[in-house]
Amino acid sequence: MKSRPTLKTIAEHIGVTVSTVSLALRDDPRISRATRDRVQEAADALDYVYNRHAANLRRGDSATVAVCLNELSNPFVTEFLQHMEAHFREAGRMMLFGHAHESLALQAEVVKQMAEHGAAGMIMVPVMGTTAEELVRLQRSYLRHCPLVLISRDVDDAPVDRVINDDGLGVRLLLEHLQALGHRRIAWLGGGQGTSTARDRERSFVEGLAIAGLTPVSIHHGPTSMAFGDAAAGPLLDAPNPPTAIVCFSDLVALGVQAACYRRGLVPGVDISVTGFDDMDVAAYATPPLTSVRVRTDVIGQQASALLLARMAGDQTPPRCQTVDPLLVVRASTGPVPDTPSLPGDAL
Amino acid sequence: MKSRPTLKTIAEHIGVTVSTVSLALRDDPRISRATRDRVQEAADALDYVYNRHAANLRRGDSATVAVCLNELSNPFVTEFLQHMEAHFREAGRMMLFGHAHESLALQAEVVKQMAEHGAAGMIMVPVMGTTAEELVRLQRSYLRHCPLVLISRDVDDAPVDRVINDDGLGVRLLLEHLQALGHRRIAWLGGGQGTSTARDRERSFVEGLAIAGLTPVSIHHGPTSMAFGDAAAGPLLDAPNPPTAIVCFSDLVALGVQAACYRRGLVPGVDISVTGFDDMDVAAYATPPLTSVRVRTDVIGQQASALLLARMAGDQTPPRCQTVDPLLVVRASTGPVPDTPSLPGDAL
DNA sequence: TTACACAGTTCAATCGTTTGAACCAATGAG
DNA sequence: CTCATTGGTTCAAACGATTGAACTGTGTAA
Numbered sequence: 001m002k003s004r005p006t007l008k009t010i011a012e013h014i015g016v017t018v019s020t021v022s023l024a025l026r027d028d029p030r031i032s033r034a035t036r037d038r039v040q041e042a043a044d045a046l047d048y049v050y051n052r053h054a055a056n057l058r059r060g061d062s063a064t065v066a067v068c069l070n071e072l073s074n075p076f077v078t079e080f081l082q083h084m085e086a087h088f089r090e091a092g093r094m095m096l097f098g099h100a101h102e103s104l105a106l107q108a109e110v111v112k113q114m115a116e117h118g119a120a121g122m123i124m125v126p127v128m129g130t131t132a133e134e135l136v137r138l139q140r141s142y143l144r145h146c147p148l149v150l151i152s153r154d155v156d157d158a159p160v161d162r163v164i165n166d167d168g169l170g171v172r173l174l175l176e177h178l179q180a181l182g183h184r185r186i187a188w189l190g191g192g193q194g195t196s197t198a199r200d201r202e203r204s205f206v207e208g209l210a211i212a213g214l215t216p217v218s219i220h221h222g223p224t225s226m227a228f229g230d231a232a233a234g235p236l237l238d239a240p241n242p243p244t245a246i247v248c249f250s251d252l253v254a255l256g257v258q259a260a261c262y263r264r265g266l267v268p269g270v271d272i273s274v275t276g277f278d279d280m281d282v283a284a285y286a287t288p289p290l291t292s293v294r295v296r297t298d299v300i301g302q303q304a305s306a307l308l309l310a311r312m313a314g315d316q317t318p319p320r321c322q323t324v325d326p327l328l329v330v331r332a333s334t335g336p337v338p339d340t341p342s343l344p345g346d347a348l
Numbered sequence: 349m350k351s352r353p354t355l356k357t358i359a360e361h362i363g364v365t366v367s368t369v370s371l372a373l374r375d376d377p378r379i380s381r382a383t384r385d386r387v388q389e390a391a392d393a394l395d396y397v398y399n400r401h402a403a404n405l406r407r408g409d410s411a412t413v414a415v416c417l418n419e420l421s422n423p424f425v426t427e428f429l430q431h432m433e434a435h436f437r438e439a440g441r442m443m444l445f446g447h448a449h450e451s452l453a454l455q456a457e458v459v460k461q462m463a464e465h466g467a468a469g470m471i472m473v474p475v476m477g478t479t480a481e482e483l484v485r486l487q488r489s490y491l492r493h494c495p496l497v498l499i500s501r502d503v504d505d506a507p508v509d510r511v512i513n514d515d516g517l518g519v520r521l522l523l524e525h526l527q528a529l530g531h532r533r534i535a536w537l538g539g540g541q542g543t544s545t546a547r548d549r550e551r552s553f554v555e556g557l558a559i560a561g562l563t564p565v566s567i568h569h570g571p572t573s574m575a576f577g578d579a580a581a582g583p584l585l586d587a588p589n590p591p592t593a594i595v596c597f598s599d600l601v602a603l604g605v606q607a608a609c610y611r612r613g614l615v616p617g618v619d620i621s622v623t624g625f626d627d628m629d630v631a632a633y634a635t636p637p638l639t640s641v642r643v644r645t646d647v648i649g650q651q652a653s654a655l656l657l658a659r660m661a662g663d664q665t666p667p668r669c670q671t672v673d674p675l676l677v678v679r680a681s682t683g684p685v686p687d688t689p690s691l692p693g694d695a696l
Numbered sequence: 697t698t699a700c701a702c703a704g705t706t707c708a709a710t711c712g713t714t715t716g717a718a719c720c721a722a723t724g725a726g
Numbered sequence: 727c728t729c730a731t732t733g734g735t736t737c738a739a740a741c742g743a744t745t746g747a748a749c750t751g752t753g754t755a756a
Contacts, residue, residue: 003408004492006712017736022713032734047489050464053401053410054712057741060351062401064465067445072430073629075423082420085447094461097415097445099433113442116398117412141395144352226633259633281421285574285607287635354742365706370743380704402742405711700755707748718737725730 005046013042025050056118065308066096066119068110070127070153074224074252076278076297077125080151083301084123091309100127102192108138115142121312123304125152128194132158147311151304152295154196159319161311163304166323167197170293171204173328174247174275177291179212182337183245183273187217189232189257191224191249201249201277217243224249229256237264237272244272244337251276251283254290258333273334279327288332299324353394361390373398404466413656414444414467416458418475418501422572422600424628424645425473428499431649432471439657448475450540456486463490469660471652473500476542480506495659499652500643502544507667509659511652514671515545518641519552521676522595522623525639527560530685531593531621535565537580537605539572539597549597549625565591572597577604585612585620592620592685599624599631602638606681610635621682627675636680647672 007018007025016035024031024039031039042048056062065088069077081097088095096119098110107127114122122143126135135158139148150162178186188205191198202219209216218236222228229248236242237260248254254276261268268274269288276283279294303322355366355373364383372379372387379387390396404410413436417425429445436443444467446458455475462470470491474483483506487496498510526534536553539546550567557564566584570576577596584590585608596602602624609616616622617636624631627642651670 008712018713019715019736019738020734022715023735026714030734035734047492049460049490049492051405051466051712052464053405053466054741055714057399057401057405057743058712058714060741072426072433075426075630078420078423078426078429081426081445082447085420085445089447089458094465095445097429097433097443099430099437110437112397116400117442118399118401142397144395144397226629230633255630255633258635259637262635281574282423282603282630285578285603287606287610289607356742366743367706367708367745368704370745371705374744378704383704399742402711403744405713406742406744408711698756700753702753703751705748705750707746709746710744711742714740716737716739719735721732721734723730723732726728 004051005048006051009046010039010042010048013046014038062118062120063092064094064096064117064119065305065312066098066111066114066117066122068098068100068107068114068122068124070100070107070125071102071224072099074250075282076251076280076295077152079280079297080125080301083298084305087302087305091305102127104129104134108134111138112142115144115146119146121146121308122148123308124148124150126150126155128192130155132156135160147308149304149308149311151300152197154200154321156196161307161319161321163300163307163322163324164196165295165300166325167200168204170277170295170326170328171201171247172208173326174277174291174293175205175208175212177328177330177334178245178247178273178275181245181273181334184214184337185217185241185243186214186245186247187236187243188219189229189236189246189248189253190219190221191253193221198249205247222253224252226252226256226259229253230260231256233257233260237261237266242272245275245334246272247275249277251278251280251290251292254292254333255282255286258286258288258290268333269335271338275334279329283329284331286333291331291334292329294327294329296324296326352399353391353396354399357394358387358390358396361394362386410466410468411440412442412444412465412467413653413660414446414459414462414465414470416446416448416455416462416470416472418448418455418473419450419572420447422598423630424599424626424643425500427628427645428473428649431646432653435650435653439653450475452477452482456482459486460490463492463494467494469494469656470496471656472496472498474498474503476540478503480504483508495656497652497656497659499648500545502548502669504544509655509667509669511648511655511670511672512544513643513648514673515548516552518625518643518674518676519549519595520556521674522625522639522641523553523556523560525676525678525682526593526595526621526623529593529621529682532562532685533565533589533591534562534593534595535584535591536567537577537584537594537596537601538567538569539601541569546597553595570601572600574600574604574607577601578608579604581605581608585609585614590620593623593682594620595623597625599626599628599638599640602640602681603630603634606634606636606638616681617683619686623682627677631677632679634681639679639682640677642675642677644672644674 024036100107276292279292283290355369372384448455624638624640627640631638
């Protein structure tokens with residue numbers, strides 16, 4: 001039941017003071033090479049573990065960074081986690097992790113806890129319905145001068161940094177692709193209301209079609225899940241005059257749609273075109289592989305962590321909004337409009 | 349540039365001492381209702397944020413729990429993260445997060461950092477190649493009396509708690525199912541060497557077949573990824589006398605196999621049977637939906653966090669190994685052996 | 697009247713580390 | 727021989743919260 005060694009333990013062990021040990025372990029030039037070595041040796045021998053609680057307390061800052069995600073069940077979101085962990089590790093920072101479960105209340109709770117744990121900076125994918133006021137409140141109440149960077153989702157008029165995907169561009173790329181294939185009857189299967197991504201993608205969809213003189217066959221909203229894609233696709237596919245293409249809010253939704261197609265014996269890319277968004281790993285291995293828009297989670301994660309570290313280092317310039325360009329990835333789930341005998345007068 | 353309020357700030361604000369404030373905020377009965385209210389009011393007004401660094405330092409313990417995962421790119425692994433986050437949140441504990449990237453060196457580094465941050469307990473999916481000696485070393489050097497619970501992967505003879513899936517049972521369920529469908533030519537497509545899961549599943553596969561008087565058509569090893577499944581399936585499918593069923597180490601591998609089938613015009617469940625393992629979310633929505641073994645990540649996560657909390661509360665009983673029974677989930681990727689005109693004398 | 701219990705508050709030490717200032721030899725310069 | 731310099735080490739005061747012990751003042755019992 002021996003407790004952990006501290007600086008004092010080491011100090012007593014080799015007959016110097018704690019100050020000496022403290023300085024020595026941090027390679028302060030004031031301490032002689034010889035003493036430094038002796039200290040290091042003793043520390044190793046005693047299995048000394050640095051106590052950051054104490055150090056942070058004294059120095060009044062901390063090296064930990066907090067990451068609060070809206071929803072973990074979406075593999076796309078965990079891609080951010082992955083990239084950010086790597087960047088922060090390189091920068092020598094530990095990561096506090098929180099999951100807001102798309103709940104405003106939980107998000108506030110998590111932010112509070114992270115603040116109590118002395119997070120020196122925070123990355124966040126805001127949950128649905130997060131407003132600028134809410135963010136300001138969180139900053140004032142809990143974060144004080146701890147910088148905050150939003151990723152993936154924007155929040156209107158929020159005076160905070162954000163790094164987001166250019167969703168408008170992504171949707172335009174998809175529409176160009178579908179139109180080049182001859183599609184004119186296109187439906188939208190949308191994701192969670194109350195997020196900038198859902199709104200921006202849908203708006204770009206409607207506007208993009210309008211420019212081509214088209215109107216959406218239909219627009220449906222629902223959660224960003226395979227279950228929703230599956231359920232919502234049914235009525236679309238079974239309609240007397242179904243769309244020739246379904247543009248989905250995300251890959252998850254698109255995978256659900258593909259499942260619905262499968263059960264009806266419809267082959268995506270042949271009988272109907274289906275597109276995803278995000279290009280998460282499984283998209284490439286779907287059957288058929290999914291045409292999608294690759295959101296550069298690595299670049300977004302990289303830029304966000306760089307921005308956060310800069311803020312933590314004292315960068316006081318006004319909040320920035322950085323957008324990252326996505327890439328269209330064409331795979332087999334999209335194809336030319338099937339020349340089924342369509343009813344005459346059906347065009348437009 | 350105002351800094352955060354402390355107990356002292358509040359104390360001065362309402363004319364009491366820090367002790368009073370400290371006790372009041374924690375609802376100590378020694379403090380009168382009236383003072384307690386005044387303190388709470390002032391704390392709210394000043395946006396006071398509790399400083400756990402200081403509290404932990406003084407009390408000599410901490411409420412944070414560390415989770416160190418082997419690999420984040422596998423959605424199956426993040427399911428654990430999800431469930432554990434929920435359990436620890438309920439227990440009022442914050443989560444430190446680390447990612448070992450299947451690297452022993454990184455794993456040690458992460459454990460060290462987590463120890464420095466005062467983790468009071470740790471959950472870990474050990475990386476490939478982790479030995480009992482390595483675990484003991486980590487415990488002695490960094491964790492001291494901080495309890496450790498392994499999940500998902502076992503480590504032979506390690507004197508630590510673990511909660512793992514019963515992989516043997518899972519494989520037996522799969523084999524029974526396949527044999528009931530008439531399969532006798534069955535191949536194994538295996539995952540990362542150096543893990544208990546890879547070893548146990550493969551061993552159970554070989555033994556299971558042996559009991560039925562069969563031998564594996566082939567056995568291949570490789571990383572737990574769709575890319576591997578895709579690449580490794582090619583030669584199998586193109587062989588002159590291909591297996592009628594491919595049993596995959598994990599869903600990810602199976603999805604890769606399905607992709608390989610798709611490119612060859614083979615339909616899983618009709619032309620060949622494919623099975624996964626883990627039953628992660630996407631398995632149900634694959635085309636065709638994947639027959640798999642559901643690993644109860646929720647139950648494992650629940651048991652592991654309960655066990656860890658018990659250890660943190662002082663449970664000193666000897667290390668336990670808890671196994672959780674998986675469920676066979678039959679979907680469309682498996683079907684009866686196709687009665688193609690097989691060469692005579694080809695049986696067995 | 698003295699003593700005592702008791703509720704409510706304060707005192708003061710403590711956790712492990714950091715850090716500016718102080719200290720102390722030993723050396724070199726004047 | 728003194729005085730300043732310097733390299734190496736120690737002093738002591740923080741950081742913010744916790745907590746057992748000590749201290750008030752009131753009310754009650756003896």
